[in-house]
Amino acid sequence: MPERRDEIMEVVMTLIMHGGDARSSAMEAIHAAKDNDYERAQKKLDGADESISQAHKVQTDLLSQEASGENVEINLLLVHAEDHLMNAMTYRDLAGEMIELYKRIN
Structure with a gap:
């Protein structure tokens, strides 16, 4: 059981x-757009997308384990991690919208 807990903590x-x-x-992308540096803003959005993609792979592995019948320990830290990721995804989406607004304004 300790091995499984270690795996969950790694996730x-x-x-x-x-x-x-x-x-x-995502926040850096917004700041770059605010400074009219849209190339840097896009690079920062791309970086946010890559980080989200990496997190999603780990999340998908965990979901696959659960779907295959393995018992996945749900604890407060895992819930917090999922919440953290969800907020990051929301920030990323809003950053994309804000960058488009900055482009229209300028």
Whole structure:
């Protein structure tokens, strides 16, 4: 059982890490667009997308384990990690919209 808990903690930390990276990149994209640097803004959005993609792979592996009948321990840290990722995805989507608005304004 300790091995399984270690696996879950690795998933938790990976989701939080990639979620945090994605959120930071999305915020940097907004700041770049605010400075009329749309090329940098796009690169930051691309970075956010890559981080989200990496997190999604880990998340999908966990979901596949659950779907195949393996018992996946749900704990508060895992819920927090999923919430962290969801917020990062929302930030990324909003950043894309804000960049488009900055482009229209300028």
